[in-house]
Amino acid sequence: MQERILVCVAWPYANYLLHVGQVAGAYLPADIFARYQRLIGNEVLMVSGSDCHGTPITVTAEREGIQPRDVVDRYHPKILETWERLGISFDLFTTTLTENHYATVQEVFLRLLERGFLEVGTQDQLYDPEAQRFLPDRYVEGTCPHCAYKEARGDQCDSCGKTLDATDLIDPRSRFSGARPVTRASQHYLLRLPKFQEALGAWLTKQTHWRKNVLNFSLGWIAEGLQDRAITRDISWGVPIPVDEWETKRIYVWFDAVIGYLSATREWAQRSGDPEAWRRYWEDPATKSYYFIGKDNIPFHTIIWPGMLMGYGGLNLPFDVPANQYVNFSAGQKQSKSKGTGTWVLNLLDTYAPDVVRFYLTAIMPESSDSEFREDELIRQNNDVLIGTWGNLANRVITMLNRNFDGAIPETGELAPESEALLAAARAAFEKAGAEYGAVHLRAALNEGLAVAQAANRYLGEREPWKAVKVDRAHAAETLATAVNAINAVKTILHPILPFSTQQLHEDLGLAGLLADNGWRFETLAGGHRVGVARPLYAKLDALTVEVEVAGSPA
RNA sequence: GGCAGGGUAGCUCAGCUGGUCAGAGCGCACGACUCAUAAUCGUGAGGUCGGGAGUUCAAGUCUCCCCCCUGCUACCA
Numbered sequence: 001m002q003e004r005i006l007v008c009v010a011w012p013y014a015n016y017l018l019h020v021g022q023v024a025g026a027y028l029p030a031d032i033f034a035r036y037q038r039l040i041g042n043e044v045l046m047v048s049g050s051d052c053h054g055t056p057i058t059v060t061a062e063r064e065g066i067q068p069r070d071v072v073d074r075y076h077p078k079i080l081e082t083w084e085r086l087g088i089s090f091d092l093f094t095t096t097l098t099e100n101h102y103a104t105v106q107e108v109f110l111r112l113l114e115r116g117f118l119e120v121g122t123q124d125q126l127y128d129p130e131a132q133r134f135l136p137d138r139y140v141e142g143t144c145p146h147c148a149y150k151e152a153r154g155d156q157c158d159s160c161g162k163t164l165d166a167t168d169l170i171d172p173r174s175r176f177s178g179a180r181p182v183t184r185a186s187q188h189y190l191l192r193l194p195k196f197q198e199a200l201g202a203w204l205t206k207q208t209h210w211r212k213n214v215l216n217f218s219l220g221w222i223a224e225g226l227q228d229r230a231i232t233r234d235i236s237w238g239v240p241i242p243v244d245e246w247e248t249k250r251i252y253v254w255f256d257a258v259i260g261y262l263s264a265t266r267e268w269a270q271r272s273g274d275p276e277a278w279r280r281y282w283e284d285p286a287t288k289s290y291y292f293i294g295k296d297n298i299p300f301h302t303i304i305w306p307g308m309l310m311g312y313g314g315l316n317l318p319f320d321v322p323a324n325q326y327v328n329f330s331a332g333q334k335q336s337k338s339k340g341t342g343t344w345v346l347n348l349l350d351t352y353a354p355d356v357v358r359f360y361l362t363a364i365m366p367e368s369s370d371s372e373f374r375e376d377e378l379i380r381q382n383n384d385v386l387i388g389t390w391g392n393l394a395n396r397v398i399t400m401l402n403r404n405f406d407g408a409i410p411e412t413g414e415l416a417p418e419s420e421a422l423l424a425a426a427r428a429a430f431e432k433a434g435a436e437y438g439a440v441h442l443r444a445a446l447n448e449g450l451a452v453a454q455a456a457n458r459y460l461g462e463r464e465p466w467k468a469v470k471v472d473r474a475h476a477a478e479t480l481a482t483a484v485n486a487i488n489a490v491k492t493i494l495h496p497i498l499p500f501s502t503q504q505l506h507e508d509l510g511l512a513g514l515l516a517d518n519g520w521r522f523e524t525l526a527g528g529h530r531v532g533v534a535r536p537l538y539a540k541l542d543a544l545t546v547e548v549e550v551a552g553s554p555a
Numbered sequence: 556g557g558c559a560g561g562g563u564a565g566c567u568c569a570g571c572u573g574g575u576c577a578g579a580g581c582g583c584a585c586g587a588c589u590c591a592u593a594a595u596c597g598u599g600a601g602g603u604c605g606g607g608a609g610u611u612c613a614a615g616u617c618u619c620c621c622c623c624c625u626g627c628u629a630c631c632a
Contacts, residue, residue, distance in 0.1 A: 300632080395592065
C-alpha cells in the first residue's frame with residue numbers, strides 16, 4: 001500500500017529573492033503535499049535547486065559588472081535561507097553548477113544524439129559586429145513597431161506588452177555596443193520534438209486526472225504540431241556541449257534545468273550513501289512524480305521534458321503537473337521580479353511567523369485562477385480565522401482543562417449524541433482532507449481542517465462547559481474530553497500546512513516526539529493523560545504597523 | 556491575431572459529468588454567551604452567476620457570438 005513519491009519543484013533563478021507568487025505557486029504547495037505524503041507513510045523525495053544559467057542571470061551579472069557565478073553566490077544562500085525559515089522541507093536543494101549536474105546533462109544530451117533525437121540545424125540570428133557576439137532577443141533594443149516606444153526589447157515591448165521578434169524592431173541596436181545588429185547564420189542542435197508528437201499526444205490523452213488548464217494547454221501544443229527546438233545557444237555561460245568543435249556554444253538553460261530533476265535525485269542518492277538509490281524514483285514505474293510549477297512553465301514540463309524522457313528511455317514520465325496560476329500583488333499588479341515589484345518572502349518572514357505566512361498563502365493559493373496578495377488581508381485572516389477559529393479554540397480548551405480538571409483528560413462514560421457527532425466529524429475529516437491533499441487541492445484541505453475547528457467551537461457553545469462545570473461536572477468533563485480530541489485531530493490534519501504551530505500544540509497537549517512521525521491518524525487521548533500549559537499558537541497582529549518592502553531592489 | 560484559463564453577493568473565492576447550485580468565508584446589522592488571544596455561537600442582508608442568442612421538460616453548469624482580465628505564442632522562462 002505504501003507508495004513512492006518524487007516531488008519535483010521548479011528551479012528558481014538565483015538572481016533575485018523569492019517573492020510570494022513563486023512560493024504560493026510552487027514551493028509551498030510542493031512542501032505541503034510532500035509533508036502529507038510523508039505523514040501517511042509514503043516514501044517521499046523532494047528535490048529542486050537554484051537555476052544558475054540562463055539569460056536572467058547573465059543580464060544581472062552584466063548590469064552589475066560581475067560574473068554570473070557571483071550572482072549565484074549572492075542569491076543561492078538567500079534562497080536556502082527562505083526554505084529554512086519558511087519550513088520548506090527539501091530533501092535536497094542543490095544548484096545547476098555541480099559536476100554531477102553537468103555530467104548528467106551531457107549524458108542525456110549524448111544519449112539523445114545517439115538515438116537520433118538531436119540534429120544540427122542552421123538558424124539566422126542577430127549578431128553584434130562590434131562586440132563580436134550573437135545577441136539573444138532581449139539583448140536587442142529598438143523602437144516598437146506597434147506603439148513606437150523607443151526602449152522596446154527584442155523579445156517584448158514593455159510599453160504595449162506585445163510579443164516581438166527582434167527583427168521587427170525599428171532601428172535595432174545592441175545592448176552591448178549600441179551597434180546595429182546584423183543577421184548571421186549560426187548552427188545549433190535541435191531537439192526533434194516532432195518525433196514524439198504521436199507518443200506525447202497518446203500519453204497526454206490518458207492524463208485525465210490533470211488539471212483542466214494544464215491538460216488542455218498541452219493538448220493544444222500537440223494539435224498545433226510540435227516543431228524542432230534549438231537546445232543550444234551562442235553564449236559562454238552554461239553547460240558545455242559534449243561534442244568537438246562546439247566549444248564556443250552552450251546548452252540552452254531550459255534543456256539543462258529540467259534535467260536537474262534527474263541530476264538532483266542522483267546527487268541525493270550519492271549523498272545518502274547509496275548511489276543507485278535514484279533508480280527507485282526514476283526507473284520503477286510504480287513511483288509517482290509530481291511537478292510543482294507556475295502556469296508559465298507548463299509546456300516545458302508536459303511536452304519538452306516528457307519528450308526528452310521518452311527519447312532517453314526507461315525513465316518515468318510525470319504523473320501529475322499541478323501547475324498553479326499567479327498571485328497578484330494589490331491593484332492587480334503582477335509579482336514580477338523584472339519589474340521590481342513584489343513582496344519578498346524573506347521580508348515577510350522578518351515580520352510574520354512562518355505558519356502565519358504559510359496559512360495565508362495556502363488560503364489564497366492560486367489553484368484555479370489568479371489570486372491576490374494583500375498584507376491587510378493576511379493580518380485579518382490571521383486574527384479572524386487562524387486565531388479566532390483555530391488558535392483560540394485550542395487555547396480555551398486546554399486552559400479550561402487546566403483550570404477545572406488539573407490538566408488531566410477526564411474519564412468519560414457513554415457519550416451524548418452531539419459528542420459522538422463531533423468525534424465522527426473529526427474522523428471523517430481525515431478522509432476528506434486526505435483526499436484533498438492527495439489531489440493537490442490544498443485550499444480545500446485547509447478548509448476541511450478548519451471546518452472541524454468550527455464544529456468544535458459550535459459544540460462548545462452548545463454544551464457550555466464553563467457553566468456546566470459548576471452544576472454537572474460529568475457533563476463538563478465529557479465536553480472537554482471530546483473537544484480536546486477534536487483539537488488533536490485538527491492538529492494532525494493541518495500539520496502539513498502549519499508544521500511549526502501544530503508541533504507546538506502537540507507538545508502543549510503533553511505528547512512527546514515529532515508530530516511528523518506520529519502518522520496520519522485520529523488519535524484519542526486517554527483519560528488521565530495530562531496536557532501541558534497552553535501557549536498561544538499565534539500572535540494577534542495590529543493592522544499594518546510594519547511596512548513591508550514591496551518594491552525596489554532586494555537587499 | 557491564434558491557443559488556454561478565468562469573469563458567481565461590498566471583498567476573496569467554492570460550485571466535478573445540466574435538474575435543493577444560487578453557496579462559503581470575511582465585511583456589515585441585530586441577538587446570545589463570557590471558558591478563551593474583546594476570541595466564540597446564532598440570525599439577517601436579496602448577487603439578472605460578464606453581455607446576447609440558442610439547445611433542453613430543465614443551464615453559472617452544454618452550443619454560438621461579443622466584451623474584459625491573465626498566461627502562452629516555441630531565442631523570457
